[in-house]
Amino acid sequence: MKRLTLLRHAKSDWLDRSLRDFDRPLNARGMRGAKAMGLYAAEKKMVFDAVVASPAVRVTETIDHFETAFGHTLNPDWDRRIYLASSVTLIDVLRGVSDDAGHVLMVGHNPGLEDLVFDLVPNDGSSPLRDVVEEKFPTAALATLDLAIDHWAELDNNKAQLVELIRPRDLDPDLGPQDDD
Structure with missing residues (x-):
């Protein structure tokens, strides 16, 4: 049995239209959302054996704020393939x-996650919970899946159970749902 937790980057800033999509930072609400999710992970005593992440600025900043509140260093493996990846690509990354x-x-990022x-x-x-994700998997949402596999290389469709879904608004009503994209 393996466990996978997915964290969508927190709310990003669209004020500087000259920035490439890859370079967009978090806005103030995103920083608060990432911290709230880090505090939640600390409260639940989550332990991650590996972290794989997109190197996009909004993801690196999400991890920075999450990590500060979480109280543990994550040491992510930055993988450019995750940036705006499809589900097929994300499965390939996880198989490795x-x-x-x-x-x-x-x-x-969504829509990949x-x-x-x-x-x-x-x-x-x-x-x-899958039905809730169908409605929306908002920024800074955290989804935990239990996988009926012994090796990451075995990851495939329909092999998981979604055991938890936490959105920032579940922790602080001020963090949603004004504009959850």
Whole structure:
């Protein structure tokens, strides 16, 4: 059994239209959301054996704020393939994770992370949380999946159970849902 936690980057800033998408930083609400999720992870005593993340600025800043509140250094493996990746690419990245890692944190972007949930969790009506993701997987949301595999290379569609979904607004109503994109 493996465990995968997905963290979508926090709310980014669109004020400077001259920046490339890759270079957009977090806005104030995003910083608060990332910290709230880090505090939540600390409260739940989450332990990540490996972290894989997009190197986009909004992801690196999400990790910085999450990590500060979490109280533990994450040491992510920055993987450019995660930036705006499809679910197929994200599965490929995860298949390359060392089997020593029982619990992996992946930090990235939508629609890839949302689509990854849809691909990994069966659409058979057995997961009310999957239905919530279908409505919206907002910025800074944290989804935890249990995977019915022994090796990351075995990761494939319909092999997961979505066991937890926490959105920033679940922790602080001021963090949503004004504009959750």
